[in-house]
Amino acid sequence: MTDQIEHIESNVRGYAKLFPTVFDTAIGSTLCDQSGKTFIDFFCGAGTLNYGHNHAGAKEALLRYISRNGIQHSLDTVTTAKIDFLTAFENTILKPRQLDYVVQFTGPTGTNAVEAAIKLAKKRTGRSHIVAFTNAYHGHTLGSLALTGNRYFHNDLYGSHNDVTHLPFDRYLGDFDTSAILAKMLSDSSSGLPLPAAVILETVQGEGGINVASTQWLRKIAELCTANDILLIIDDIQVGNGRTGKFFSFEESGIHPDIVCLSKSIGGGLPMSLVLIRRDDDVWQPGEHTGTFRGNNLAFVAATAVLKHWDDPHFESQIETRSRVIQAWLTETCQRYSSQSFDRRGRGLIWGLDVRCGKLARQIIDRSFDAGLLIEASGADDQVLKLLPALTIEMPLLVEGLNILDRAIAASIQPANSTAANSTVLTPHFPAPAFSGLLSESAASGTTRS
Numbered sequence: 001m002t003d004q005i006e007h008i009e010s011n012v013r014g015y016a017k018l019f020p021t022v023f024d025t026a027i028g029s030t031l032c033d034q035s036g037k038t039f040i041d042f043f044c045g046a047g048t049l050n051y052g053h054n055h056a057g058a059k060e061a062l063l064r065y066i067s068r069n070g071i072q073h074s075l076d077t078v079t080t081a082k083i084d085f086l087t088a089f090e091n092t093i094l095k096p097r098q099l100d101y102v103v104q105f106t107g108p109t110g111t112n113a114v115e116a117a118i119k120l121a122k123k124r125t126g127r128s129h130i131v132a133f134t135n136a137y138h139g140h141t142l143g144s145l146a147l148t149g150n151r152y153f154h155n156d157l158y159g160s161h162n163d164v165t166h167l168p169f170d171r172y173l174g175d176f177d178t179s180a181i182l183a184k185m186l187s188d189s190s191s192g193l194p195l196p197a198a199v200i201l202e203t204v205q206g207e208g209g210i211n212v213a214s215t216q217w218l219r220k221i222a223e224l225c226t227a228n229d230i231l232l233i234i235d236d237i238q239v240g241n242g243r244t245g246k247f248f249s250f251e252e253s254g255i256h257p258d259i260v261c262l263s264k265s266i267g268g269g270l271p272m273s274l275v276l277i278r279r280d281d282d283v284w285q286p287g288e289h290t291g292t293f294r295g296n297n298l299a300f301v302a303a304t305a306v307l308k309h310w311d312d313p314h315f316e317s318q319i320e321t322r323s324r325v326i327q328a329w330l331t332e333t334c335q336r337y338s339s340q341s342f343d344r345r346g347r348g349l350i351w352g353l354d355v356r357c358g359k360l361a362r363q364i365i366d367r368s369f370d371a372g373l374l375i376e377a378s379g380a381d382d383q384v385l386k387l388l389p390a391l392t393i394e395m396p397l398l399v400e401g402l403n404i405l406d407r408a409i410a411a412s413i414q415p416a417n418s419t420a421a422n423s424t425v426l427t428p429h430f431p432a433p434a435f436s437g438l439l440s441e442s443a444a445s446g447t448t449r450s
């Protein structure tokens with residue numbers, strides 16, 4: 001079967017090579033391949049399945065909708081499915097956060113939202129330049145690619161660096177406050193930086209290696225944008241939808257972006273992207289930025305169903321409990337391998353274990369895959385193991401996944417480090433006693449099941 005795929009499908013496949021099997025079914029945080037082997041999911045379709053695979057509420061709503069011949073495709077005409085989604089989104093997400101945005105549906109993938117956002121910023125300001133950051137990842141269509149940092153994806157043939165300046169992200173220069181560079185360049189008429197239409201950033205860089213922007217840095221960038229009439233675009237495609245513990249990743253910082261890009265998990269597992277635009281910045285003329293697949297009604301239905309999690313007052317604390325379990329494991333792991341100088345970074349349920357070497361990360365990923373865990377890496381050299389479980393993962397599965405990872409790390413480090421060579425024996429089976437409190441706490445608070 002995979003031979004047939006190799007014969008017919010382009011060499012551009014990436015994940016197929018990382019996870020060499022034929023997947024068949026999935027539910028919650030478990031996938032099953034054609035041979036019946038099961039995998040725990042710490043990958044979540046690169047952040048698309050925050051509420052798990054085949055979410056029960058979404059599945060039920062979709063089956064009902066299809067059975068009654070609900071509209072499937074509608075361009076941007078009004079459908080009942082769209083009304084239901086927009087009403088739920090406004091009432092459950094926007095209003096409680098005092099956010100007054102209009103919603104633009106774009107083509108179905110994340111990069112479509114980014115393209116629309118930068119185009120709108122250019123139109124609104126009458127300027128063409130955009131500031132992005134080191135290690136940024138915003139997608140692969142040419143406008144988004146220009147904003148994406150990683151050299152592997154670029155080629156001058158694509159003209160993909162036009163009208164973009166990359167400045168250092170928070171902590172790119174250690175403790176130096178890199179927002180000062182933007183401030184200085186904006187105030188210096190000889191800096192070479194044209195006054196930009198927008199600054200675009202991820203508050204946690206997912207593909208860039210799980211780099212977390214501090215609240216202070218975000219606030220300073222937001223202040224600079226306001227002071228210079230530059231639109232601030234937050235790309236929440238990967239780290240929105242609850243990934244950092246709140247629905248939007250910027251909530252804790254208190255900033256109010258002018259434009260927000262959402263995709264991935266917003267569609268409840270189905271393709272959907274949207275741009276949130278401050279009401280005054282909505283300068284589009286009708287049909288000026290269009291496309292066939294805007295408004296995927298099946299995604300509206302699934303999206304409305306998964307938004308119900310945000311009506312549950314315990315949902316955020318359940319994410320937090322899972323986050324603490326991962327943090328405890330990461331802390332312990334970094335201590336155990338202190339001679340390797342591992343680093344841990346993240347927020348909510350997006351965490352990175354920087355093992356400092358892409359080859360080592362790949363060995364760990366391969367061993368994890370063999371043992372039944374899906375996990376990928378990110379960062380400039382793919383050296384950061386990326387822990388991205390569903391927000392709804394059951395605690396035993398989370399712990400089992402961490403144990404698989406534990407063993408994969410120990411086995412991969414063995415040849416290089418004689419102290420760690422014994423770690424397969426010495427490694428305590430997680431949870432060690434110190435963490436058991438967290439687990440019983442979570443059992444008491446119950447779990448939100450998909």
Ligand SMILES: Cc1ncc(COP(=O)(O)O)c(C=O)c1O
Pocket residue numbers: 046109110111112114137138139140202206207235236237238239263264
């Ligand atoms: C922050 C961010 N922006 C944009 C994109 C592009 O989304 P898509 O791959 O759906 O085009 C991604 C994808 O990983 C992303 O993480």
